[in-house]
Amino acid sequence: MEEAKKAAGEQAADLVRTGMRVGLGTGSTTAFALRAIGRRIRESSLHVMGVPTSFASERLARECGIPLTTLEEVEALDLALDGADEVSPELNLIKGRGGAHTREKVVAAQAKRFVVLTDPSKDVKRLGEKRVVPVEVLPMATGPVLRTLDDVCTEATLRMGKEKDGPVVTDQGFWIIDARFEGGIDNPHAIDRMLRDLPGVLDHGLFLDMATDIFVGHPDGSVEHRQRDD
Numbered sequence: 001m002e003e004a005k006k007a008a009g010e011q012a013a014d015l016v017r018t019g020m021r022v023g024l025g026t027g028s029t030t031a032f033a034l035r036a037i038g039r040r041i042r043e044s045s046l047h048v049m050g051v052p053t054s055f056a057s058e059r060l061a062r063e064c065g066i067p068l069t070t071l072e073e074v075e076a077l078d079l080a081l082d083g084a085d086e087v088s089p090e091l092n093l094i095k096g097r098g099g100a101h102t103r104e105k106v107v108a109a110q111a112k113r114f115v116v117l118t119d120p121s122k123d124v125k126r127l128g129e130k131r132v133v134p135v136e137v138l139p140m141a142t143g144p145v146l147r148t149l150d151d152v153c154t155e156a157t158l159r160m161g162k163e164k165d166g167p168v169v170t171d172q173g174f175w176i177i178d179a180r181f182e183g184g185i186d187n188p189h190a191i192d193r194m195l196r197d198l199p200g201v202l203d204h205g206l207f208l209d210m211a212t213d214i215f216v217g218h219p220d221g222s223v224e225h226r227q228r229d230d
């Protein structure tokens, strides 16, 4: 899928124009867009400011030479570019494989256009069909949140580090519970509301009614552009 990711990332980078303030997403697909923006800054005097969505995208943006700003300094973003783990036919998403979904949601919510870069492996009929919904939680609230999730999803597990003992710690110092919904989620809006109302939950990986555009890269290098109707 590398060619597909590259095609989606590079085509989405072409949306960036001089003067724009751009949300810089996290993940391997968005990395192609960040590198392409960096090349245009070096080679064709593109002037942009980026707002990163994670320590990872901040580091990559610096490496690519993209000047950075914050949501304190700019009122709105012209564009946010980001990846996704699942995309439904309604253009709703699951994000957060990389644990960056909370900042990603804050940044996307400030953007006039939220452009999501994917490949065909991310398409699902129902959200939750293939991937878990990450729920970012205050460490001391992990027990109660796990017990509540046990009643509403198939399986809820605390995400553990790979080359680190203990739980994955997010950029905010929180932990992540991965909620699996076998067969997909019947009513994503109800799950969204329920998760947002749980004490100790910072945010979760369901991105509903947010994406304005999806760029789906294909392995032959072509890119399919889907747009929200309303």
Ligand SMILES: O=C(CO)[C@H](O)[C@H](O)COP(=O)(O)O
Pocket: 025, 026, 027, 028, 029, 030, 082, 083, 084, 085, 094, 095, 096, 097, 098, 099, 100, 101, 104
């Ligand atoms: O939500 C994310 C990180 O929290 C990523 O955008 C999502 O996981 C897609 O990543 P990739 O492009 O590497 O498949």
